[in-house]
Amino acid sequence: MFGHAPEIPVFPGAMTAPLRLAPLAPMGVALTLVARRLIARHPGLIARLGEHGDKRFAIDPTDLPLTLLMHPHPTHTRITLYRRPPEADARIAGPLAGLLGLVHGAYDGDALFFSRDLVIEGDTSAALALRNAIDDAELDLGAEIAALAGPFGAVLAPLIAAMQRVSGVALTRVEGGMA
Amino acid sequence: MMELVCPAGTPAALRAAVEAGAHAIYCGFADETNARNFPGLNFSREELADGIAFAHRHGAKVLVAINTFPAAGRQAVWHRAVADAEAAGADAVILADLGLVAHVAEAHPGLRRHLSVQAAAANPDVINFYAENFGVRRVVLPRVLTVAEITAINREIDVETEVFVFGGLCVMAEGRCSLSSYATGLSPNMNGVCSPPSHVVYAEEGETLAARLGGFTIQKAAKGAPAPYPTLCKGCFSSGGVTGHVFEDPASLDASELIPALAKAGVTALKIEGRQRSRAYVREVVRSFRAAVEAVDAGRPLPVGQLARLSEGQAATTGAYAKTWR
Ligand code: SF4
Numbered sequence: 432m433f434g435h436a437p438e439i440p441v442f443p444g445a446m447t448a449p450l451r452l453a454p455l456a457p458m459g460v461a462l463t464l465v466a467r468r469l470i471a472r473h474p475g476l477i478a479r480l481g482e483h484g485d486k487r488f489a490i491d492p493t494d495l496p497l498t499l500l501m502h503p504h505p506t507h508t509r510i511t512l513y514r515r516p517p518e519a520d521a522r523i524a525g526p527l528a529g530l531l532g533l534v535h536g537a538y539d540g541d542a543l544f545f546s547r548d549l550v551i552e553g554d555t556s557a558a559l560a561l562r563n564a565i566d567d568a569e570l571d572l573g574a575e576i577a578a579l580a581g582p583f584g585a586v587l588a589p590l591i592a593a594m595q596r597v598s599g600v601a602l603t604r605v606e607g608g609m610a
Numbered sequence: 611m612m613e614l615v616c617p618a619g620t621p622a623a624l625r626a627a628v629e630a631g632a633h634a635i636y637c638g639f640a641d642e643t644n645a646r647n648f649p650g651l652n653f654s655r656e657e658l659a660d661g662i663a664f665a666h667r668h669g670a671k672v673l674v675a676i677n678t679f680p681a682a683g684r685q686a687v688w689h690r691a692v693a694d695a696e697a698a699g700a701d702a703v704i705l706a707d708l709g710l711v712a713h714v715a716e717a718h719p720g721l722r723r724h725l726s727v728q729a730a731a732a733n734p735d736v737i738n739f740y741a742e743n744f745g746v747r748r749v750v751l752p753r754v755l756t757v758a759e760i761t762a763i764n765r766e767i768d769v770e771t772e773v774f775v776f777g778g779l780c781v782m783a784e785g786r787c788s789l790s791s792y793a794t795g796l797s798p799n800m801n802g803v804c805s806p807p808s809h810v811v812y813a814e815e816g817e818t819l820a821a822r823l824g825g826f827t828i829q830k831a832a833k834g835a836p837a838p839y840p841t842l843c844k845g846c847f848s849s850g851g852v853t854g855h856v857f858e859d860p861a862s863l864d865a866s867e868l869i870p871a872l873a874k875a876g877v878t879a880l881k882i883e884g885r886q887r888s889r890a891y892v893r894e895v896v897r898s899f900r901a902a903v904e905a906v907d908a909g910r911p912l913p914v915g916q917l918a919r920l921s922e923g924q925a926a927t928t929g930a931y932a933k934t935w936r
Pocket residue numbers: 779780781782787788789790798804805841842843844
């Protein structure tokens with residue numbers, strides 16, 4: 432949890448299987464919607480990126496055969512999915528469970544980086560700014576997705592919580608730290 | 611009880627530190643006035659005011675670090691930072707520059723003044739000078755002193771002392787190191803950044819990860835070895851057929867076992883480094899150290915298991931506190 436690397440759980444194959452097969456374009460559209468909604472509710476995210484607010488970030492979950500390219504914007508953030516890592520200003524790569532744990536405050540970015548669970552390439556400043564902005568925003572992707580699902584949210588939220596319990600992967604915001 | 615002074619690089623980390631039991635939080639503005647001027651970190655004026663209100667509601671103090679050295683002709687930026695910190699309700703400002711200390715004593719006499727580690731005040735004469743002339747109430751001691759030296763200093767001064775107990779270690783007398791300037795043109799003293807990320811490039815060279823700063827390779831890590839941040843003083847260099855660390859092997863500070871000795875030495879406050887770390891890290895470290903200072907205050911032994919966990923798996927050192935120099 433501190434200077435040393437936490438044990439990052441493996442994202443269960445059953446949970447990633449749909450992601451492997453799903454068509455990329457509609458998934459990109461859905462993620463773009465989630466991202467725009469998140470940024471509208473956390474304007475501090477863009478403010479904190481400062482001069483890096485217009486950079487393109489490749490987020491590469493190394494255990495999935497896809498990479499997210501995120502181009503942040505106060506109102507028109509875009510996420511596009513690629514099968515191969517695309518050109519970007521900064522690339523942040525790591526196991527999906529580690530990336531989600533970072534977003535949800537379960538892990539410390541420095542610790543994951545030093546242990547090489549997390550790889551940063553390209554513009555180091557931009558990658559650090561993104562990491563710090565996300566840490567400050569106290570995001571909860573599980574809650575956002577459940578909220579987006581409208582009436583299905585009531586079913587989805589406990590399902591996400593159960594998946595988190597079984598897998599050990601931080602799918603929602605963790606307050607006391609996980610490891 | 612000894613006061614626990616904890617880092618916050620973001621408002622979320624400030625709240626985490628308060629909730630985990632910090633007595634005081636130190637933080638700075640998102641500009642060159644503070645010595646941790648890293649991308650995505652630090653506070654706007656509004657965030658600082660909100661953070662201070664939050665801390666005060668929970669009985670914690672906020673100390674604002676304005677601890678770089680003002681550039682000649684541009685002092686107004688630093689003066690404004692002090693005025694804004696006072697307006698936001700700061701409990702103290704942490705200063706390094708003699709001119710700025712004098713300005714604050716004159717223009718903001720009611721604002722508590724702490725001397726930053728960046729001022730490198732390491733003997734009773736200089737500490738007393740700051741106290742007598744500028745009303746400095748606390749000095750953060752440089753990380754070059756032994757516990758015996760701290761005890762001796764405390765006997766001869768009338769201001770509070772604060773010492774680092776955990777986190778990254780700057781091996782020089784802070785405020786005096788210009789290594790970073792040589793490689794990047796930017797230094798912690800003038801720009802608030804040592805070995806700034808804007809000049810950092812990581813390159814995969816086959817199995818090896820090379821960490822470069824301003825075009826110089828500072829460190830190479832073999833496959834599986836921990837990734838290095840290319841901080842100049844912690845680099846591994848080859849010269850005259852020898853490859854090794856120039857100053858010391860890089861290790862992070864953990865003086866938790868010395869808390870009872872530091873209390874006996876008359877130290878008022880214990881400082882945790884890490885404004886660049888996540889809220890998760892801050893919460894865990896603060897929680898553990900709060901338990902430790904409570905134990906020491908109650909005359910109980912340190913909660914060993916808990917503190918041992920902090921440095922598990924990483925090289926830890928008690929720094930200069932218990933050091934015999936080579
Ligand atoms: S190079 Fe090392 S000793 Fe010098 S300021 Fe940076 S961290 Fe401190």
